[in-house]
Each structure stands twice: as structure tokens, then as C-alpha cells.
Amino acid sequence: MKTLNSDTQVQDKSTNDAALFEAIKGGRHELLDQLYQDHRAAFLTYAQRQLYATEADAADCFQDAVIAFYKNIVSGRLTDLTCGIRTYLFAIGKRLVYRKNQQRHREVPSDPDAGIGLGNDPADELDLSLLNRFEDDHRKAMLASALGKMGDVCKELLTLFYYHHYPIESIQNALNLSSPGATRIKKMRCLDKLKQILTPQS
Amino acid sequence: MNKDNRQNRIDDYLLGRAGREERLEFEEEVTRNTELSNELAETELALAAIELAEDRALKTRLQKLESNLSAAAPDTTTASSNPEKQAKVVTIKSRRSNGSMKLFAYAAALLLVLAVGWWAMNNTGGFDAELLAMESFEPYQNITTGTVRGDGGLSAEAAAFADYDAGSFAAAEVKLAALATTNVNKFYLGQALLAQEKFAEASSVFIPLTQISDFPLAKEADYYKGLAFLGQHKVSEARNTLSKIASDTTHPMQQQAEKLLAKM
Numbered sequence: 001m002k003t004l005n006s007d008t009q010v011q012d013k014s015t016n017d018a019a020l021f022e023a024i025k026g027g028r029h030e031l032l033d034q035l036y037q038d039h040r041a042a043f044l045t046y047a048q049r050q051l052y053a054t055e056a057d058a059a060d061c062f063q064d065a066v067i068a069f070y071k072n073i074v075s076g077r078l079t080d081l082t083c084g085i086r087t088y089l090f091a092i093g094k095r096l097v098y099r100k101n102q103q104r105h106r107e108v109p110s111d112p113d114a115g116i117g118l119g120n121d122p123a124d125e126l127d128l129s130l131l132n133r134f135e136d137d138h139r140k141a142m143l144a145s146a147l148g149k150m151g152d153v154c155k156e157l158l159t160l161f162y163y164h165h166y167p168i169e170s171i172q173n174a175l176n177l178s179s180p181g182a183t184r185i186k187k188m189r190c191l192d193k194l195k196q197i198l199t200p201q202s
Numbered sequence: 203m204n205k206d207n208r209q210n211r212i213d214d215y216l217l218g219r220a221g222r223e224e225r226l227e228f229e230e231e232v233t234r235n236t237e238l239s240n241e242l243a244e245t246e247l248a249l250a251a252i253e254l255a256e257d258r259a260l261k262t263r264l265q266k267l268e269s270n271l272s273a274a275a276p277d278t279t280t281a282s283s284n285p286e287k288q289a290k291v292v293t294i295k296s297r298r299s300n301g302s303m304k305l306f307a308y309a310a311a312l313l314l315v316l317a318v319g320w321w322a323m324n325n326t327g328g329f330d331a332e333l334l335a336m337e338s339f340e341p342y343q344n345i346t347t348g349t350v351r352g353d354g355g356l357s358a359e360a361a362a363f364a365d366y367d368a369g370s371f372a373a374a375e376v377k378l379a380a381l382a383t384t385n386v387n388k389f390y391l392g393q394a395l396l397a398q399e400k401f402a403e404a405s406s407v408f409i410p411l412t413q414i415s416d417f418p419l420a421k422e423a424d425y426y427k428g429l430a431f432l433g434q435h436k437v438s439e440a441r442n443t444l445s446k447i448a449s450d451t452t453h454p455m456q457q458q459a460e461k462l463l464a465k466m
Binding site: 029033037042045050059066067075076080081084086143144147155162163165184188194195199 | 205209213217244245247250252253254255257258263267268272330333370373398465
């Protein structure tokens with residue numbers, strides 16, 4: 001009887017995973033919240049006990065894992081689910097935790113107040129890497145803020161088309177635009193506007 | 203070519219909608235056409251901006267969800283403030299006889315010992331058994347002969363192992379199950395089932411294989427049987443299987459079993 005229950009649970013789990021995967025693939029990105037809630041507690045326990053992550057780091061990495069999972073689906077890199085969603089998320093999350101642990105380990109000696117280890121030489125490779133990261137973050141912030149300078153409809157239209165890979169007809173329905181043609185023209189104008197914000201001379 | 207068409211081609215290229223030929227043609231044209239090259243660069247920058255902004259929006263959404271979930275987590279400190287959950291002091295009835303109380307005490311102690319023993323045999327010691335099973339699982343390398351690659355008309359066996367090699371385990375499972383029921387085919391069917399976390403089905407495939415003395419992969423099957431047990435939370439069975447493997451220095455999966463036991 002126990003085996004029968006266990007079989008049923010395994011079956012249910014893979015069926016649920018497949019259904020959730022297909023729904024997300026079909027554009028229901030709001031289901032990421034459910035995905036996060038379903039697997040978050042297990043990952044937090046695992047990352048803290050097995051990978052020595054702090055709770056905050058574990059949660060941060062798991063959020064990034066869910067986003068990476070979603071982006072792999074919409075970009076077409078992940079077309080079929082060949083393992084459980086949890087296995088997939090944990091594999092990404094684990095790599096992110098390792099990277100975070102490594103970063104933390106590397107940042108400690110470069111702390112100028114620490115006065116130990118590699119010292120405060122500005123030419124030190126670790127200090128340069130931190131500087132590079134800061135510059136990269138600055139550029140990222142500049143890029144991310146560009147979309148915020150646009151109107152809500154443009155912002156949503158471009159995001160649905162280029163990020164979530166929605167077809168024009170779905171965008172037309174979602175934004176209540178008059179026709180697919182009008183949606184295409186609107187998309188073109190919005191994109192031109194964004195390009196101008198990013199490279200004003202164009 | 204008008205501007206709209208040019209932009210559509212750039213979109214198809216960047217969003218991965220273009221076919222292989224179309225991509226090559228486009229890339230070649232970009233090297234010759236400065237205007238197209240500039241527009242491609244500008245679109246790439248715009249896409250990077252959109253991606254970053256939406257990444258951040260998704261991250262913020264999940265962070266908010268996380269803080270709600272953290273806040274909703276049960277707080278053990280509040281239990282004592284709930285009067286209904288507080289312990290009550292009740293009058294203990296006078297003992298009727300010392301003899302019967304002793305018997306009760308022995309029975310209770312025996313029950314406690316049995317419960318602790320059962321717990322020690324079956325508890326997961328704080329690890330997620332299913333996760334640990336998957337963590338430790340690596341599909342066994344395809345060592346079958348007869349897989350023909352680059353052949354237009356693949357045989358059923360070659361097609362099954364092609365899916366297996368590609369990591370398409372759901373498709374491999376279906377095709378392997380349809381093949382002749384040789385021990386080797388069953389072994390790889392078990393692998394495809396494990397890869398999909400179908401632990402119960404995998405263990406029913408591996409168990410008979412471990413009992414065939416002249417099957418060259420019987421020892422390997424035994425290790426995977428241990429993983430399948432673990433995935434089903436049959437921790438004591440998994441420990442027994444893995445301990446036997448870990449203590450056999452000639453076993454091909456001895457190191458893997460040792461590592462897995464250490465994590466348990």
C-alpha cells in the first residue's frame with residue numbers, strides 16, 4: 001500500500017511539473033511565484049546545511065535560479081523538461097551559491113580595513129576586479145533605468161515582445177490595441193524611442 | 203529593404219527565430235552593410251536594457267514574495283503567549299500499586315527504545331533524501347555497441363540511445379521500454395527513469411538486475427538501486443545497500459557510495 005502511494009506521488013509530481021512547465025512556456029510567467037513557493041523551503045534548507053550558505057544568500061540565489069530557469073524557457077534553450085523542475089532549479093541554485101561563497105571568500109582579503117592578507121595595493125588583482133564590477137554595475141544601472149524613462153504602454157509592449165517572447169497577437173490583446181498591424185507599428189516606434197534614449201545621436 | 207523589414211530581420215536573428223541558413227546569410231550581410239551593423243548594435247543595446255529592467259522587476263517580485271513567506275513562517279516564541287496552548291497543572295491521581303506502575307514504566311521504556319531505533323534507522327538526519335539521490339545521480343555512460351550516429355534511418359535501439367545520450371530521458375524511457383527486454387536495455391531504462399525522478403519504477407527495474415550473477419552491470423545496478431531507495435525515502439534500505447558497496451573495495455561504485463553515505 002505504501003509503495004502504491006509512493007508511486008502515485010511520483011507520478012503526480014512529474015505530471016504537475018510537466019503541466020507547470022508547459023504553462024510557463026506558454027507565457028504564464030505569473031506561475032513563477034508558485035514555483036518559488038513550492039521549492040523555496042527545500043532549497044533554503046539544502047543550501048544552508050550542505051553548502052554553508054546564509055539564509056539571505058540562499059534565498060537570493062534561489063530567486064536568481066528561478067529567473068534563470070524562466071529565461072532558459074523563453075529563449076528556447078530549454079524546450080523539454082528532461083528532469084524534475086526541482087532538480088533543475090537546485091542545479092542552477094547550487095552553482096550560484098558556490099559562486100557567491102567564492103566571491104565572499106575573495107572579497108574578505110581585499111577589505112582595506114582588514115590590513116591582512118593581500119594588503120591595499122591598488123594594482124592588486126582583487127581590487128581591480130572589484131572596481132571592474134562597480135563599473136559594470138554602473139553601466140547596468142544606466143541601461144536598466146532607460147526603460148523607466150518610457151511610457152507604460154511602450155515599456156510593457158517592449159518587455160512582452162523582447163523579454164517574454166509573446167507573439168504580436170497576444171500583445172495586441174494584452175494591451176488592448178486595435179490590430180496586429182497597429183501593434184507592430186507601435187512596437188517599432190517604442191523601440192526607436194528606446195534606442196534614442198540609449199544612444200542620443202542615433 | 204525598408205527600415206521595418208530590416209528591423210524584423212534583426213529581431214528574428216536576436217530572438218533566435220531565424221533558421222540556420224538565414225542566420226548565416228544575415229551574419230555575412232552584417233559584415234558588408236554598415237547601416238545594418240549599426241542597427242543591430244543599437245537593437246542589442248536596447249534588448250540589454252529591456253532584459254536588465256525586467257530581470258530586476260522579476261527579482262523585486264520574488265524578493266517581496268520571500269519577505270512575505272519569511273514573515274509568515276511560524277514563530278515559536280508566540281506559542282507561549284497563546285493561553286490555549288499553555289501547559290496546565292493537573293492533579294495526579296494517587297498510585298494504586300507500585301507493581302503495575304513498574305510494568306507500565308518497563309513497557310514505556312521498551313516502546314521508547316523501539317521508537318528511537320526505528321527513528322535512527324529511517325530518519326533523514328535533516329537532509330532531503332530525494333534531493334540527495336538526484337544530487338548523487340549521474341546517468342551511466344552509454345557503453346552499448348551498435349549505436350550508429352549520422353545514419354539517416356536510425357534503428358529503434360540507436361534512436362533510444364541517441365535520446366539517452368542527448369539527455370532526453372522521457373523520450374529515451376519510451377523507446378527503451380519498447381526494445382527487446384535484454385538486461386542491458388533494462389539497465390538503461392532504469393537510468394532514464396531515475397533521471398526523471400521516477401524512483402519507485404527505477405528500483406523495480408534495478409532490483410532483479412542486481413540478482414543476475416553473470417550480468418556485467420549488476421554491481422552498478424546495485425548502486426542505482428540504492429539511489430532509487432533513497433529517492434523514495436527508504437533510508438534504511440538505501441543505507442544497507444550503500445554500506446555493502448562502500449565496504450567492498452573492488453566495487454566499481456565504491457567511492458560514490460562512500461561519498462553518499464557521508465552526506466547521509
